[in-house]
Amino acid sequence: MARTGNTILRVEHLTMRFGGLVAVDDLSFEAEQGDITALIGPNGAGKTTVFNCITGFYKPSEGRLGLRHGAAKAWAHLEALTDNGERCLTLPDGAVYQLERMPDYLVTQQARVARTFQNIRLFPGMTVLENLLVAQHNRLMLASGYTLLGILGFPSYSIAEKAAIDTARLWLDRVGLLARADDPAGDLPYGAQRRLEIARAMCTEPVLLCLDEPAAGLNPRESAELNELLLAIRAEHGMSILLIEHDMSVVMEISDHVIVLDYGVRIADGVPNEVRNDPKVIAAYLGVADRDVAKIEADVGL
Amino acid sequence: MAPEARSQRVDAARALREAGVTALIAFGLFLPLIGFQTVTDIHNELILQTRWQLLFAITAVVCIGRLAFSLGIEPWLAQRTLRPANATSAPWRSFVGRWFVPFAIGFVIAYPPIVIALNGFSGAVKWIDNFGIQILIYVMLGWGLNIVVGLAGLLDLGYVAFYAVGSYSYALLAKTLGLSFWILLPLAGVLASFWGILLGFPVLRLRGDYLAIVTLAFGEIIRIVLINFVDLTNGYAGISSIPRPTFFGIPFNANEDGFAAVFGLEFSPLYRTIFLYYLILALALLTALATVRLRRLPVGRAWEALREDETACRSLGINTTNTKLTAFAMGAMFAGFAGSFFASRQGFISPESFTFLESATILSIVVLGGMGSQVGVAIAAIVMIGGTEIMRDLDFLKQIFGPTFDPTQYRMLLFGFAMVLIMIWKPRGLIATREPSVFLKERKTIAADLVKEGHG
Numbered sequence: 001m002a003r004t005g006n007t008i009l010r011v012e013h014l015t016m017r018f019g020g021l022v023a024v025d026d027l028s029f030e031a032e033q034g035d036i037t038a039l040i041g042p043n044g045a046g047k048t049t050v051f052n053c054i055t056g057f058y059k060p061s062e063g064r065l066g067l068r069h070g071a072a073k074a075w076a077h078l079e080a081l082t083d084n085g086e087r088c089l090t091l092p093d094g095a096v097y098q099l100e101r102m103p104d105y106l107v108t109q110q111a112r113v114a115r116t117f118q119n120i121r122l123f124p125g126m127t128v129l130e131n132l133l134v135a136q137h138n139r140l141m142l143a144s145g146y147t148l149l150g151i152l153g154f155p156s157y158s159i160a161e162k163a164a165i166d167t168a169r170l171w172l173d174r175v176g177l178l179a180r181a182d183d184p185a186g187d188l189p190y191g192a193q194r195r196l197e198i199a200r201a202m203c204t205e206p207v208l209l210c211l212d213e214p215a216a217g218l219n220p221r222e223s224a225e226l227n228e229l230l231l232a233i234r235a236e237h238g239m240s241i242l243l244i245e246h247d248m249s250v251v252m253e254i255s256d257h258v259i260v261l262d263y264g265v266r267i268a269d270g271v272p273n274e275v276r277n278d279p280k281v282i283a284a285y286l287g288v289a290d291r292d293v294a295k296i297e298a299d300v301g302l
Numbered sequence: 303m304a305p306e307a308r309s310q311r312v313d314a315a316r317a318l319r320e321a322g323v324t325a326l327i328a329f330g331l332f333l334p335l336i337g338f339q340t341v342t343d344i345h346n347e348l349i350l351q352t353r354w355q356l357l358f359a360i361t362a363v364v365c366i367g368r369l370a371f372s373l374g375i376e377p378w379l380a381q382r383t384l385r386p387a388n389a390t391s392a393p394w395r396s397f398v399g400r401w402f403v404p405f406a407i408g409f410v411i412a413y414p415p416i417v418i419a420l421n422g423f424s425g426a427v428k429w430i431d432n433f434g435i436q437i438l439i440y441v442m443l444g445w446g447l448n449i450v451v452g453l454a455g456l457l458d459l460g461y462v463a464f465y466a467v468g469s470y471s472y473a474l475l476a477k478t479l480g481l482s483f484w485i486l487l488p489l490a491g492v493l494a495s496f497w498g499i500l501l502g503f504p505v506l507r508l509r510g511d512y513l514a515i516v517t518l519a520f521g522e523i524i525r526i527v528l529i530n531f532v533d534l535t536n537g538y539a540g541i542s543s544i545p546r547p548t549f550f551g552i553p554f555n556a557n558e559d560g561f562a563a564v565f566g567l568e569f570s571p572l573y574r575t576i577f578l579y580y581l582i583l584a585l586a587l588l589t590a591l592a593t594v595r596l597r598r599l600p601v602g603r604a605w606e607a608l609r610e611d612e613t614a615c616r617s618l619g620i621n622t623t624n625t626k627l628t629a630f631a632m633g634a635m636f637a638g639f640a641g642s643f644f645a646s647r648q649g650f651i652s653p654e655s656f657t658f659l660e661s662a663t664i665l666s667i668v669v670l671g672g673m674g675s676q677v678g679v680a681i682a683a684i685v686m687i688g689g690t691e692i693m694r695d696l697d698f699l700k701q702i703f704g705p706t707f708d709p710t711q712y713r714m715l716l717f718g719f720a721m722v723l724i725m726i727w728k729p730r731g732l733i734a735t736r737e738p739s740v741f742l743k744e745r746k747t748i749a750a751d752l753v754k755e756g757h758g
Contacts, residue, residue: 055617057613057616057617104616104617105615105616105619105620105621105622106619107619108616108617108618108619109619109621114617114618115617116617117613117614117617121611121613121614121617122610122611122614123606123607123610123611123614124610124752124753124754125606125609125610125736125748125752125753125754126603126606126607126610126738126748127738127740127741127746127748129738129740129741129742130603130606130738130739130740133600133603133740134600134603134604134607134615134618134620135618136600137600137603137604137618137619137620138619138620140599140600141600141601144599144600144601146601147596147599147600147601147628150595150599150600151592151595151596151599153595157599161740165740165742169742178742181741181742181743182738182741182742182743182744182745182746183746184746184748184749184752186752187752200618201617201618204618204619
């Protein structure tokens with residue numbers, strides 16, 4: 001198997017069965033470091049299931065989900081990790097993780113994979129700022145000496161909290177919500193809630209950001225702003241982004257790599273332009289026989 | 303003018319019609335229940351008696367009540383919903399909001415001297431003991447449960463189990479090992495929180511109704527073990543002559559080395575009561591202070607985040623298992639403190655003190671007060687427990703209802719009434735708004751309808 005140097009996430013033979021239903025069937029793909037990889041497909045294709053497997057919300061029926069931190073040559077140790085049955089293998093200049101072996105919170109805490117949700121999951125009764133502080137829970141927990149030092153008023157916690165508020169302020173400024181920092185998150189308009197959820201995921205300091213339909217429900221202008229935000233996050237933080245999206249204006253404009261799923265099987269994989277013209281993809285999306293594809297393609301102006 | 307008057311008339315007609323229907327329903331319902339009564343006569347035979355007067359009286363009360371509701375309360379409620387929300391935020395509200403807590407703390411500290419000044423030495427015991435201490439125990443329990451239910455959103459119907467664990471820990475350890483109150487107080491808290499964690503483990507996967515039922519069962523298990531483990535707990539008979547707390551080693555008795563003698567005072571049982579009052583006050587304030595601080599720590603924010611959305615919490619790398627366990631343990635610890643105080647105050651404990659009714663009372667205090675709100679919980683405790691105590695004193699009611707009338711028997715009825723009224727008037731409790739734990743520029747209170755109640 002070719003080991004490309006820059007892979008950050010490697011999904012191998014991922015299969016997820018729910019009873020008799022095979023939601024994801026022997027799916028393999030790789031996401032490159034610093035790339036925006038889009039996962040697209042018709043409704044019910046298994047995209048969110050793949051996300052839930054990667055982020056530990058589901059335990060895959062079969063398959064291996066490898067993630068790398070640090071140097072690319074860490075991949076060489078993946079087989080050793082698989083054999084020794086541990087969750088991760090820490091090396092002097094990096095680490096490899098097997099995400100399918102980790103519970104959901106450790107995927108974020110240790111493997112540093114952050115995610116957002118298709119139906120926004122903010123903490124609506126907490127302020128925007130509090131939402132971002134909850135995202136920095138583990139760092140603050142350590143600084144508060146697992147609550148013990150914090151409740152006694154040791155300064156280490158107040159210093160860490162100030163730093164966390166500064167991080168939050170930075171991200172709020174970034175997503176244009178600084179003025180609303182003290183408002184409850186549930187009061188924000190829909191588009192702002194989407195941006196806040198991305199900011200909150202970024203506050204966990206991830207290496208891989210998984211966005212589940214970030215443009216759903218946004219108007220064209222908000223979609224364009226989202227594109228800018230995602231590109232900026234990638235440019236400034238070298239963030240690798242995995243994206244599920246239906247909005248083709250988002251997918252085609254910003255993705256470096258598109259993977260198309262249909263009925264849990266990968267039907268296409270490549271740069272946006274290749275995928276756009278793949279007859280199988282068009283058939284899957286539009287639901288026509290292969291011979292009619294050319295005609296319909298012409299009709300929709302692809 | 304004219305349309306208004308017409309709507310008024312229409313309302314009256316509707317109210318009369320509704321009152322008539324209600325009276326009919328009440329009559330139909332109460333006819334077999336109250337209208338007929340079977341009694342055994344002197345020949346030991348069952349005979350049927352009718353109670354028409356009582357039946358008509360009750361029906362009339364229901365009818366008039368419905369009429370009053372339709373004409374008085376309903377329009378008032380409708381008006382209240384029409385009024386814009388911000389119209390109520392008058393300047394006096396913010397003034398009261400700022401000064402209420404310092405004033406309330408000042409008052410509870412000054413309470414014993416005030417009562418002694420008003421009622422004299424002998425009359426003050428009742429006010430400090432029955433009102434002060436009793437209410438403060440429930441304030442403390444309410445604040446403790448508030449961590450579990452109000453902050454973490456985990457519905458716990460068996461909270462009294464931890465109270466029982468604290469009480470029995472103190473009673474048994476003090477009697478067998480002879481340890482002092484000040485050593486056993488933290489120990490009882492630790493033991494109770496240990497049981498909290500023990501309960502937490504199996505129920506972590508449960509949510510909502512299921513969690514409530516398992517915690518309810520846990521409360522009953524503890525009580526039944528206390529009844530049946532006779533060798534250890536002495537069963538129904540309970541544990542008596544539990545050592546009373548001392549004033550840092552000086553006992554409250556009439557001896558030469560007693561508190562009164564040492565401080566050159568005339569002996570009075572009131573000193574112990576006053577000491578106990580300040581002790582429970584300090585414990586309650588400790589609970590409140592700890593909760594206030596915890597809310598600003600990551601663990602407290604994680605509790606509230608857990609109440610808001612557990613899945614989102616997990617996606618942010620929060621170990622929800624540990625977070626729930628800490629909530630259970632913290633809540634249980636304060637119940638353990640309160641329990642050991644209770645045992646040392648009463649000097650006698652038995653499983654009778656730890657029934658489900660106690661859990662229900664504490665939970666209703668939290669719900670009525672407003673989940674998550676400390677001030678609300680304190681007010682609810684004062685109203686519920688103080689109200690019960692006041693009912694013991696309403697002797698004049700006996701002159702109205704006859705000598706067999708015992709107002710305390712109607713306690714639960716009044717609880718129910720209070721619940722129904724609060725749920726109509728303020729469905730989320732007295733103080734349902736949430737204060738954010740941190741702010742950038744200004745602290746804005748969060749409206750109740752945004753704050754989630756948790757899924758259990």
